[in-house]
Amino acid sequence: MALPFSKMHGIGNDFVMVDCRHGAFPLDAEQIRAIADRHTGVGFDQLISIEPPRDGSCAFYYGIWNADGTPSGQCGNGVRCVAAWLHRAGELSIGELVRLESPSGPVSVRLIGPNEVTVDMGVPMLEPSRIPFRADATADRYAIDVGGNVLEIGSLSMGNPHAVVEVADLQAPALYRLGPLLTTHERFPEGANAGFVQKIDRGQLRLRVHERGSGWTLACGTGACAAMAVLRLRDEVDERVKVTLPGGTLTIDWAGPGHTLWMTGPADFAFEGEWLG
Numbered sequence: 144m145a146l147p148f149s150k151m152h153g154i155g156n157d158f159v160m161v162d163c164r165h166g167a168f169p170l171d172a173e174q175i176r177a178i179a180d181r182h183t184g185v186g187f188d189q190l191i192s193i194e195p196p197r198d199g200s201c202a203f204y205y206g207i208w209n210a211d212g213t214p215s216g217q218c219g220n221g222v223r224c225v226a227a228w229l230h231r232a233g234e235l236s237i238g239e240l241v242r243l244e245s246p247s248g249p250v251s252v253r254l255i256g257p258n259e260v261t262v263d264m265g266v267p268m269l270e271p272s273r274i275p276f277r278a279d280a281t282a283d284r285y286a287i288d289v290g291g292n293v294l295e296i297g298s299l300s301m302g303n304p305h306a307v308v309e310v311a312d313l314q315a316p317a318l319y320r321l322g323p324l325l326t327t328h329e330r331f332p333e334g335a336n337a338g339f340v341q342k343i344d345r346g347q348l349r350l351r352v353h354e355r356g357s358g359w360t361l362a363c364g365t366g367a368c369a370a371m372a373v374l375r376l377r378d379e380v381d382e383r384v385k386v387t388l389p390g391g392t393l394t395i396d397w398a399g400p401g402h403t404l405w406m407t408g409p410a411d412f413a414f415e416g417e418w419l420g
């Protein structure tokens with residue numbers, strides 16, 4: 144198969160973008176894993192398709208797959224890249240607000256510049272059954288046993304499931320063991336993206352994320368939204384927070400429960416290619 148693609152990234156969270164505006168999505172899980180291989184394929188954290196909308200109120204649909212071939216409901220860095228990709232394809236103007244359909248429902252995007260995008264990511268979902276997370280009632284902290292350590296986590300869905308752990312030191316080696324265990328924890332029946340967040344002050348956070356289906360990433364957009372929302376629910380941060388990940392910084396704005404959350408950051412092209420698999 145000769146599959147044209149664009150390689151993009153949002154602060155180092157990298158994507159293979161496949162144009163399916165005029166044809167069906169052509170890949171199965173095995174082919175997705177082959178493209179994801181960083182030695183024998185192209186390499187990506189997520190593969191993203193751009194397709195006609197299924198919901199008529201949206202301009203385009205985008206599908207999301209992790210490096211292990213599993214689908215996801217949302218991708219924050221990815222949706223910014225979808226917006227920049229649509230701009231390059233002549234489908235979206237700078238300044239225009241447009242609704243895009245993700246697997247978990249609509250989001251609204253606006254290009255601030257050709258490579259800078261702001262996204263209304265919707266209302267964070269806090270009810271355990273909607274994450275999904277096994278717990279009796281909604282809380283801003285849950286105690287959970289992870290490999291013999293009791294951790295206090297926050298949890299919510301941004302269209303995909305997140306567990307957020309506040310830590311004093313993001314460099315602590317123990318995190319590297321806990322990330323994979325939390326991602327596959329039995330209390331998350333569909334797995335979770337595991338974020339470790341260190342508060343610098345009420346307007347700045349540092350974050351590392353071990354992603355479901357892709358492992359440690361340089362950045363996770365929905366993870367940044369989730370970390371900010373968890374700390375905002377505990378009144379530990381203000382309405383505007385800069386979240387710095389290993390690959391760069393995102394700005395997250397959220398007034399609180401019931402409000403939609405906005406994420407702003409870059410979306411960059413690396414190259415155009417053709418996968419010959």
Ligand SMILES: N[C@H](CCC[C@H](N)C(=O)O)C(=O)O
Nearest residue numbers: 215218219220303363364365
């Ligand atoms: N990198 C993404 C999240 C990918 C989602 C994924 N790992 C999952 O939910 O399975 C982001 O920027 O939000």
